[in-house]
Amino acid sequence: MENEQPQFRQFSYHGDGTELFKIYIVNWLLTIVTFGLYYPWAKASLLKYNYQHTKFDGSNFTFHGTGKEMFKGFIKIIGVIGVLYGALIAAQLSGNTTLTIVVLLGFYVILLLLVPIALHGSMRYRTSRSSWRGIHFGYRGDRSELTKQFLTDAFLTIITFGIYGAWFINNLRTYIIGNIRFGNITFQYTGNGGDFFWLNFKGRLLSVLTLGIYFFWYSMDLFDYFIENIYAEQNGKPLPIRSTAKGSDFFLLSIVNGLMLSFTLGLAFPWVQARVFRFFMSNIWVQGDFDGNSLVQTEAEYRDASGDDMVDMLDLNLI
Amino acid sequence: MNTFQIKYFDGVTSAIQEGTVKLSYGHWDIRLEKPDGTMSSIHWQLKDIKQTEFVGNTNIFKYGDFPQQTLECNDPDFVKALSLQYPDYEFFKKEYFWALNKGTGVFVGITVVLLLLCVGVYKYILPSVAESLALTVPQEYEIKWGNMMFENMIQAPKKGEMGSELNLTKNDTLSRLANQFVKEIDFKTTYPIKITVVNEKVVNAFALPGGNVVVFNGLLKKMKTKEEFAALLGHEVAHVTHKHSLKNIFRSLSGYLFMSLITNDLNGITAVILDNANKLQNLGYSRELEAEADESSMKTLKENKIPTKGLLNLFKILEDSSQVAPPELLSSHPLTEERMKFAKKNQIMNEKIIENPRLESIWKEILIAENKL
Numbered sequence: 001m002e003n004e005q006p007q008f009r010q011f012s013y014h015g016d017g018t019e020l021f022k023i024y025i026v027n028w029l030l031t032i033v034t035f036g037l038y039y040p041w042a043k044a045s046l047l048k049y050n051y052q053h054t055k056f057d058g059s060n061f062t063f064h065g066t067g068k069e070m071f072k073g074f075i076k077i078i079g080v081i082g083v084l085y086g087a088l089i090a091a092q093l094s095g096n097t098t099l100t101i102v103v104l105l106g107f108y109v110i111l112l113l114l115v116p117i118a119l120h121g122s123m124r125y126r127t128s129r130s131s132w133r134g135i136h137f138g139y140r141g142d143r144s145e146l147t148k149q150f151l152t153d154a155f156l157t158i159i160t161f162g163i164y165g166a167w168f169i170n171n172l173r174t175y176i177i178g179n180i181r182f183g184n185i186t187f188q189y190t191g192n193g194g195d196f197f198w199l200n201f202k203g204r205l206l207s208v209l210t211l212g213i214y215f216f217w218y219s220m221d222l223f224d225y226f227i228e229n230i231y232a233e234q235n236g237k238p239l240p241i242r243s244t245a246k247g248s249d250f251f252l253l254s255i256v257n258g259l260m261l262s263f264t265l266g267l268a269f270p271w272v273q274a275r276v277f278r279f280f281m282s283n284i285w286v287q288g289d290f291d292g293n294s295l296v297q298t299e300a301e302y303r304d305a306s307g308d309d310m311v312d313m314l315d316l317n318l319i
Numbered sequence: 320m321n322t323f324q325i326k327y328f329d330g331v332t333s334a335i336q337e338g339t340v341k342l343s344y345g346h347w348d349i350r351l352e353k354p355d356g357t358m359s360s361i362h363w364q365l366k367d368i369k370q371t372e373f374v375g376n377t378n379i380f381k382y383g384d385f386p387q388q389t390l391e392c393n394d395p396d397f398v399k400a401l402s403l404q405y406p407d408y409e410f411f412k413k414e415y416f417w418a419l420n421k422g423t424g425v426f427v428g429i430t431v432v433l434l435l436l437c438v439g440v441y442k443y444i445l446p447s448v449a450e451s452l453a454l455t456v457p458q459e460y461e462i463k464w465g466n467m468m469f470e471n472m473i474q475a476p477k478k479g480e481m482g483s484e485l486n487l488t489k490n491d492t493l494s495r496l497a498n499q500f501v502k503e504i505d506f507k508t509t510y511p512i513k514i515t516v517v518n519e520k521v522v523n524a525f526a527l528p529g530g531n532v533v534v535f536n537g538l539l540k541k542m543k544t545k546e547e548f549a550a551l552l553g554h555e556v557a558h559v560t561h562k563h564s565l566k567n568i569f570r571s572l573s574g575y576l577f578m579s580l581i582t583n584d585l586n587g588i589t590a591v592i593l594d595n596a597n598k599l600q601n602l603g604y605s606r607e608l609e610a611e612a613d614e615s616s617m618k619t620l621k622e623n624k625i626p627t628k629g630l631l632n633l634f635k636i637l638e639d640s641s642q643v644a645p646p647e648l649l650s651s652h653p654l655t656e657e658r659m660k661f662a663k664k665n666q667i668m669n670e671k672i673i674e675n676p677r678l679e680s681i682w683k684e685i686l687i688a689e690n691k692l
């Protein structure tokens with residue numbers, strides 16, 4: 001006897017600034033007291049809270065990752081970085097210029113190699129540890145394929161003085177999003193480098209010309225471009241994803257957030273974050289005939305958080 | 320009574336299954352209604368009920384290994400029933416941070432206390448730890464480092480070549496005379512003091528750790544009496560003797576490390592504010608060190624029976640040229656009212672001076688070298 005389902009389904013964020021504030025304070029204090037070792041647990045508690053308070057079609061998401069998993073990854077990555085820096089320092093202390101240059105080059109090559117490997121690991125971990133109505137996400141990308149593509153595109157970006165960067169980012173998104181699974185839902189990214197290049201070109205130019213005011217519209221263009229080019233499919237039925245974020249709304253949001261932060265010397269940060277999440281989530285819609293009850297668990301479990309920790313540590317924000 | 324309405328997800332499909340849960344001895348009885356109207360029944364063993372969360376009004380329970388089953392209950396009496404039925408069993412993991420389990424007031428109180436503790440550590444414990452660490456550095460290392468820094472800064476004059484932009488060019492004659500001058504004064508220091516006069520118009524001087532003191536000719540040129548020079552040397556040697564460079568480095572470093580630990584996870588604005596507070600703190604500390612060096616210089620003048628008005632006159636020279644002075648070097652000399660006041664207050668009128676004829680004659684030679692006689 002049900003009516004026809006609505007053709008749009010919205011994401012929503014229900015997190016509360018006060019609760020976030022408590023989480024931040026506890027995380028902050030424990031991270032200081034433990035000289036940073038608490039960091040993985042801090043990250044886990046924040047992710048858990050934010051996932052739990054993000055809803056789609058009436059059900060919340062769950063983050064299954066734990067501080068312990070991320071701590072193990074954290075230690076591994078610290079080890080790798082320690083060895084790299086150790087070699088660099090040892091080479092410098094040896095006073096041998098050739099050796100120093102060779103080790104320095106090796107250092108950068110390894111660091112560059114680590115980026116796609118970390119991205120791959122991070123995607124596998126994050127997706128596997130995220131679920132909705134008990135169904136886990138998954139990532140089926142191939143590590144060596146991603147690495148090859150990443151290094152080729154990085155090389156092209158360098159020799160074109162960054163112009164190829166737009167294609168680089170787009171290819172990366174296409175590969176990664178194309179390999180995400182959610183039960184029997186597949187994803188595709190339909191953006192292309194040329195459009196993305198002109199979008200950035202226009203955005204930066206106008207931002208400069210308007211003394212930064214256009215930046216808010218530019219940010220929303222980027223957000224729209226990303227969201228609207230994600231195309232999901234369930235059993236052959238298309239589920240286009242739409243963004244309704246407007247530059248003017250984002251502008252107002254940012255002004256209020258800026259005021260909140262400056263009047264509280266930054267203490268309002270958790271409330272600002274909740275406002276930002278609420279804004280973005282409420283502007284993402286899934287169109288089409290989505291059947292939230294017929295998703296089937298298809299993906300295997302993956303608990304190695306090293307890649308995710310590495311991405312975090314390198315502060316990568318590629319996607 | 321012991322039966323509650325629930326939503327259930329089996330971890331195989333995303334279908335929402337409506338049903339009930341009954342709290343029985345040692346397990347939960349979950350009964351679900353199939354779409355075709357038949358009922359099915361599932362048991363959850365207490366010990367495998369893994370994760371419990373509370374989102375909004377909903378209690379969420381997870382069960383088993385990957386992929387987990389999920390049970391959601393909106394009934395406000397459910398939690399009460401759980402503790403009645405299983406008094407020894409903790410479904411809700413206690414927060415690791417006990418303050419979170421108390422009310423908001425307690426939480427805020429604890430947070431404030433911990434913050435004050437942080438401030439206390441930063442203001443009082445950290446500096447004294449840093450200073451005592453600085454004092455453990457053996458003198459020979461200090462001298463070695465100081466010499467290394469010195470060699471990187473000073474360049475011997477080469478024929479037909481001006482000093483490069485970065486390096487300072489040594490004035491050999493004046494340096495030789497200044498070193499003779501310094502030997503005539505007892506600074507009560509265990510460091511090997513070496514003065515280097517460099518050909519720079521800048522009105523400044525600084526001390527490196529271990530005993531090297533660099534005087535810019537611009538300052539020396541402006542001096543009229545030997546007691547001004549003695550006051551300057553007294554001040555710079557005090558920086559060396561009291562290990563001021565090392566203390567300063569250790570304190571800035573520890574402050575920096577402490578701040579990066581604290582601001583690591585903070586948002587931009589708060590981090591910037593704390594960072595600037597740290598800079599201010601450091602500036603305050605270098606003022607403290609200057610004051611200590613001034614006091615020490617005054618003491619040296621008195622002990623060597625050199626006129627104490629030298630310090631005040633030195634400050635007058637520095638004040639006159641402060642308008643044109645470029646950014647200061649390693650040891651900054653922020654001129655404040657306080658320093659002048661200190662010099663005025665402590666200078667002795669009609670003091671008993673014992674003239675050291677050798678000091679006087681070396682000073683004359685310096686004046687001649689500067690073309691002032």
Ligand SMILES: [Zn+2]
Pocket residue numbers: 554555558609612650651652
């Ligand atoms: Zn000084």
